[in-house]
Amino acid sequence: MAIYQATASAPVNIACIKYWGKRDTKLILPTNSSLSVTLDQDHLRSTTTARADPSFERDRLWLNGTEEEIKDVGRLATCIKEMKRIRREVVEAKDPQAPKLSTFPVHIASHNNFPTAAGLASSASGFAALVSALAALYELPSSPSELSVIARQGSGSACRSLFGGFVAWEMGSAADGHDSLAVEVAPQSHWPEMHALICVVSDDKKGTSSTSGMQRTVETSALLQHRIKEVVPARMAEITAAIKARDFDAFARVTMADSNQFHAVALDTEPPIFYMNDVSRAIIALVVEYNRVALEKTGKRKAAYTFDAGPNAVIYAPAENMREIVSLIVRYFPQKDAFKDVFGLFGVAGVGEGGLVEGFDERVAKRFETGAVKGLIHTRVGDGPRRLAAEEALLGGDGKPL
Amino acid sequence: MAIYQATASAPVNIACIKYWGKRDTKLILPTNSSLSVTLDQDHLRSTTTARADPSFERDRLWLNGTEEEIKDVGRLATCIKEMKRIRREVVEAKDPQAPKLSTFPVHIASHNNFPTAAGLASSASGFAALVSALAALYELPSSPSELSVIARQGSGSACRSLFGGFVAWEMGSAADGHDSLAVEVAPQSHWPEMHALICVVSDDKKGTSSTSGMQRTVETSALLQHRIKEVVPARMAEITAAIKARDFDAFARVTMADSNQFHAVALDTEPPIFYMNDVSRAIIALVVEYNRVALEKTGKRKAAYTFDAGPNAVIYAPAENMREIVSLIVRYFPQKDAFKDVFGLFGVAGVGEGGLVEGFDERVAKRFETGAVKGLIHTRVGDGPRRLAAEEALLGGDGKPL
The missing domain is CATH 3.30.230.10 (Ribosomal Protein S5; domain 2)
Structure with missing residues (x-):
């Protein structure tokens, strides 16, 4: 049979x-x-x-x-x-x-x-x-x-x-x-050089489910319709062009702006919806400062954060920047478990207490206690479903x- | 002379x-x-x-x-x-x-x-x-x-x-x-029954000054123009009518929506501006839950939060609700110093560990450590400049x- x-x-x-x-x-x-x-x-x-x-x-x-x-x-x-x-x-x-x-x-x-x-x-x-x-x-x-x-x-x-x-x-x-x-x-x-670092953030607050949250935004946000009609169509065109041209700077700018705007319309909801917490905000501050230094030196951004319906950050960056980015995150968010270095960024010594990139203002965030970011996953762009x-x-x- | x-x-x-x-x-x-x-x-x-x-x-x-x-x-x-x-x-x-x-x-x-x-x-x-x-x-x-x-x-x-x-x-x-x-x-x-409770919130993050922050929003937010042209004129008319009619429910709805939207356009700024922190979010959660219970019982809100360019909350409410509101805030945010009870809400015993209003879901926020809200000021609507x-x-x- x-x-x-x-x-x-x-x-x-x-x-x-x-x-x-x-x-x-x-x-x-x-x-x-x-x-x-x-x-x-x-x-x-x-x-x-x-x-x-x-x-x-x-x-x-x-x-x-x-x-x-x-x-x-x-x-x-x-x-x-x-x-x-x-x-x-x-x-x-x-x-x-x-x-x-x-x-x-x-x-x-x-x-x-x-x-x-x-x-x-x-x-x-x-x-x-x-x-x-x-x-x-x-x-x-x-x-x-x-x-x-x-x-x-x-x-x-x-x-x-x-x-x-x-x-x-x-x-x-x-x-x-x-x-x-x-x-x-x-x-x-x-x-293929598009890499991603997922920062798993602890949260003691029960979040709003995305299914119910997004419908509340549709029903109550005074800003969402403007986003839908005016902002997103332009951004879809802009990021598509950035991807086709492998223009990371433009990709990063649009990605961060749209993450911010998604959380902005969530906040413009009645009652307001918050997915990011103080740890998420600190990760944003670090990426913003990392990019500020890069923009000053080269005119181009080196990383892009994005947040879905929760406090976790995903940081997109070209592979060549990931060593700096992981070092930065680990410096401010000490890890309980050793970083799983699947791409061999750090060799046998592992992630050390590395220096910051030159010009980085370390006061943009405080150092958090161990466990505020409870895990890091380094990955990259991948293929579609496999049989x-x-x-x-x-x-x-x-x-x-x- | x-x-x-x-x-x-x-x-x-x-x-x-x-x-x-x-x-x-x-x-x-x-x-x-x-x-x-x-x-x-x-x-x-x-x-x-x-x-x-x-x-x-x-x-x-x-x-x-x-x-x-x-x-x-x-x-x-x-x-x-x-x-x-x-x-x-x-x-x-x-x-x-x-x-x-x-x-x-x-x-x-x-x-x-x-x-x-x-x-x-x-x-x-x-x-x-x-x-x-x-x-x-x-x-x-x-x-x-x-x-x-x-x-x-x-x-x-x-x-x-x-x-x-x-x-x-x-x-x-x-x-x-x-x-x-x-x-x-x-x-x-x-x-004159319009009272206010100012919750002074600790913050270890240096905020963006409102002068520079608002101009960044003007220059970079994709949502601000829509707020300016479409949303605010209607809200000015709505809250003016609410004040003239002493309709606290409408006053509260518009006040909270506009606080949220101000912080939403700040977040829609490049780089994003955050003024509220996890303590601010918890205060919002408490007011939202307090109003949810009230809306269920009477169809009307009993308090309104608003946040300026910082983490401090101001809670507007009719005088008759302030005892419940102070008790609620003190329960979740233990105070180092005794509450300065200028309106004599609590008598000689002072603010005790009072019960929550019936039906209040106490899990909407965690209890914070002493000092997260480092001071409370109870005041009310007042007069203009005095010679x-x-x-x-x-x-x-x-x-x-x-």
Whole structure:
């Protein structure tokens, strides 16, 4: 008897032009286009195995080994149902020999290789891996952009994890959302020197979920409509040009401005939403000062911070600057655990108490106690979803998680 | 020989609709109108004595006992020069008998009854007191609005301290600034129940001065123009109506929204400007939760926070709510010194570890260590500048500070 099973992995992405606001909450259609960098799956990924079997009782899903309920009208159910529909319409309806996989229940096991405690949203990589695994299982001829339309209905920003490199989510205009999809702006190979340092920031405050937060902003911010109509379209064009030209200075300027503006409209919400805390502010002060010195010397910025719906910073920079940046962060935010130096920036001695770059005003921030930044992850731009070999499967012979 | 001397005091004001941005930095003409509540001089005031004497060598000024340089092209010199000009044109030119005080050098002594460490801007009350003392010395028939035009050129928000009660600074449109002045929206007596609690917040970060910060916002924020053109005019009308109707709920809604939006455009600046810190955020969370409970019970808010260019909170509320509000703040921010209970809210026992209002979710903020809020000042809406008796003078017989 044939076994119908496939495994895929998908990357995390971190936006430079932020998605904040839905015009359709059911279909997850955004109020503005957005753009992100896909991070390397060698460091951060979701892996998903999907299996279709007529003997299964119903669709089931396990996340990191624990079964999650698939609610009838939920986003998971929507994605699985849509993928089955495409299988039926695109494969089974055209090839009478094709097995009727769309009629079989599926078992799905998914795993994130980064701890939930890292504070990284796993929904983007998770839904991208789900859709990729089902597309492989169902042998769909769909393009990544077509699959992104399905992933989008699971979690908006998941659509951008269907591509590697630099990815735009075009907001589209159709009521049914078929043109609200991800497109590749440039592949990983275009600008592989783009690195990223994720600073995982401790927070003792329960944050506002992005789903509810963004709708409050849509309903109450007096500034959001201006951002949507006037600011974002220009920034999308500007950062696309910067990426195509590998112009890091322009990339950094637009990325930081848009992170700031996203948090500005969150603050302009009633009641106001704060995602950044004093540690986040200090990281901004360090990057601003690092860039001030660089601008004075060369007229160009050397790093760009961006913050999503939480206190964690992601610092984008060309690979050649990462040694200075890691040294800077570690100086102000002493680490409990040794820095995981995956790119061998520091050699065997590890990160020392290095000097600051010349001209850096060390008073721009205070030194925090150990643990204020509780972890650092150094990664870089990466590729899109990968189909994995059978050995990588997360489901055992019994259709249950291994 | 006659002594020409006068003493006046002037109040602090805290804006509900924020002033942020100049269209003319020399004349201090704002990019938008603003509106404030004048606070009670019985608690917070600047007092200034001005004396004109032909035997003085030059204009001199002492602030809290220390002489300050009067720079030729500075704001102080501008205010003194303008007041002398009005004396000359309005009094001396019309009455040949009037002593030519405009030709005499002046000595000025000024004192704030609140410590600089309190983090309260003293420039508003200081320039209002300066202009008021000189107007008394020169026996000018000028109205408070006319004097506000001069005070504005010392420090923008000082113009609003020329009136008590509820005061609008109308931005005006003339290039020479003659119509950019303060007007009374309602006197203190219209709504004397309007109380205020100033929470002085510790900060280990050097802030951006409002003068340089607001110009950076004007130059770089993509959102400020929308605020200026679309948002503020509607809010000025809305809060004016709320004040006239003594509608605290509407007053609170607009006040909090405008504080948030001011800080939002500061954050939308390049590089971003942060004035609020984690303590400020926690105070917001407490007021939001206090209002959530009130809204659920009665459909009306009971308190309004507002933050100027620093981490300090000012909480406006009807007098009847202040006992609950002080208890709430003290619970989360233990005080080193006993609360100065000027209105006798708590009787001889003082502020105890009172219970929260019913339904309040105490998890909205953590309890901070003693000193995070380093002082509380309970005050209320107050009157405008006062002419003081000769006994209150700050200058001695020798024309030097006492």
